[in-house]
Amino acid sequence: MQASTQPLYDLREGEALSALPSQPDAALYFIGRIHTPWKEREKCPRQGRIDGPVCRIEIFEPWAAGLEGIEAFESLEVLYWLHLSRRDIVKQCPRNDGKARGVFSLRSPLRPNPIGLAKVRQERIEGRFLEVRGLDCLDGTPLIDVKPDRCLYSPQVPPKPLEDKS
Amino acid sequence: MQASTQPLYDLREGEALSALPSQPDAALYFIGRIHTPWKEREKCPRQGRIDGPVCRIEIFEPWAAGLEGIEAFESLEVLYWLHLSRRDIVKQCPRNDGKARGVFSLRSPLRPNPIGLAKVRQERIEGRFLEVRGLDCLDGTPLIDVKPDRCLYSPQVPPKPLEDKS
Numbered sequence: 645m646q647a648s649t650q651p652l653y654d655l656r657e658g659e660a661l662s663a664l665p666s667q668p669d670a671a672l673y674f675i676g677r678i679h680t681p682w683k684e685r686e687k688c689p690r691q692g693r694i695d696g697p698v699c700r701i702e703i704f705e706p707w708a709a710g711l712e713g714i715e716a717f718e719s720l721e722v723l724y725w726l727h728l729s730r731r732d733i734v735k736q737c738p739r740n741d742g743k744a745r746g747v748f749s750l751r752s753p754l755r756p757n758p759i760g761l762a763k764v765r766q767e768r769i770e771g772r773f774l775e776v777r778g779l780d781c782l783d784g785t786p787l788i789d790v791k792p793d794r795c796l797y798s799p800q801v802p803p804k805p806l807e808d809k810s
Numbered sequence: 811m812q813a814s815t816q817p818l819y820d821l822r823e824g825e826a827l828s829a830l831p832s833q834p835d836a837a838l839y840f841i842g843r844i845h846t847p848w849k850e851r852e853k854c855p856r857q858g859r860i861d862g863p864v865c866r867i868e869i870f871e872p873w874a875a876g877l878e879g880i881e882a883f884e885s886l887e888v889l890y891w892l893h894l895s896r897r898d899i900v901k902q903c904p905r906n907d908g909k910a911r912g913v914f915s916l917r918s919p920l921r922p923n924p925i926g927l928a929k930v931r932q933e934r935i936e937g938r939f940l941e942v943r944g945l946d947c948l949d950g951t952p953l954i955d956v957k958p959d960r961c962l963y964s965p966q967v968p969p970k971p972l973e974d975k976s
Binding site for chain 1: 826828829830831834835836837838839840841857869872873875876877878879880882883887889891893897900901910911912913914915916917921922923925927929952954955956957958960
């Protein structure tokens with residue numbers, strides 16, 4: 645139960661908490677950091693826009709070689725860790741709404757596993773920095789993953805032999 | 811350094827490892843389990859298809875209330891944990907390809923943070939079970955998150971007041 649480590653939050657009517665498990669099930673590594681113009685949560689846009697400002701994704705050194713070949717993909721998916729989010733609110737009322745709904749029917753940052761997901765357009769790559777448009781997160785947000793957008797990505801191998809050796 | 815706990819894997823020419831950090835940075839909870847027809851990794855399709863077989867997403871009890879309202883969204887994003895994946899391969903050669911590329915230019919399951927991401931179509935909801943099409947993962951895969959698809963989701967609030975209270 646990690647309620648005591650959760651950020652402060654006044655529940656609204658209809659909202660509900662779920663106790664968090666005492667033990668985590670898997671561990672994440674922060675593989676980089678996202679630099680955006682938004683220094684406070686209140687200033688972050690509600691959703692990223694592909695014509696929004698250029699943001700800079702920094703990949704930490706151990707994973708910099710993972711960027712090789714990424715210039716081929718204009719559209720990318722970025723996963724990041726919403727590090728300030730409370731995790732135990734299972735039903736929420738979005739601000740200015742008033743109707744409580746389950747967390748899985750919302751894209752709220754408050755989630756049991758607060759992973760943000762954005763589709764971005766690649767603008768430029770410079771060493772271990774990737775410049776993109778389409779993000780909506782706070783400056784300094786920890787990076788979890790970058791993938792070619794599934795809409796664009798075709799594996800460059802026959803369609804269904806054995807799966808990658810994983 | 812967790813190399814000793816990684817699944818066995820013979821490196822191909824051009825592939826490169828990165829040592830994993832000794833400490834994780836964040837913890838995930840498995841909030842459910844995904845039931846699919848694929849019992850072995852070799853049988854999993856390379857990418858999910860929206861006309862593929864119906865799969866069943868089980869939400870564990872503490873989070874079942876999080877499903878309320880989800881029936882409004884035909885298209886969902888599902889995040890899951892690729893629990894059998896080695897995490898320290900920073901450059902990879904996909905099978906039958908032969909050209910090593912950085913992990914961030916591939917949708918391979920072998921990644922520093924092995925999170926899979928699928929866009930699925932909701933078929934039915936029954937208690938804490940969600941039936942969907944479009945998955946490609948192994949039977950028993952741990953569930954991390956479900957969100958309304960960003961392409962369809964419009965926050966039901968004015969476009970840019972203060973951000974959700976998170």
